[in-house]
Amino acid sequence: MAGVRKIPQRQCVGCGQMKSKNNLLRVLRTPEDEILLDATGRKNGRGAYLCISSECLAKAKKKKALERSLKAEISNDIYDLLAEQMREAEAAMARQAEKGDGNRIE
């Protein structure tokens, strides 16, 4: 069984589950105090992780978990934007799962 790579685990601020980074989206607060979804996970800034799930985003909003993790105010406009991007990410993930290579690493 060679070639099994360990994927770092992060905690979703919505449901509190630990998941591999591949199954999470990073919400980022940039040095300019913008809140955005960081699809690549490579941008600078303070980050919080969410499952690729609109439900977890809704949970995080309810608990104000993103505000606490990012130490920032997040307006409803921003949440609407995040929800939209989350739906796109969910759709992309569903498409990938259909192709059957959703678990492939690089």
Ligand SMILES: [Zn+2]
């Ligand atoms: Zn979650």
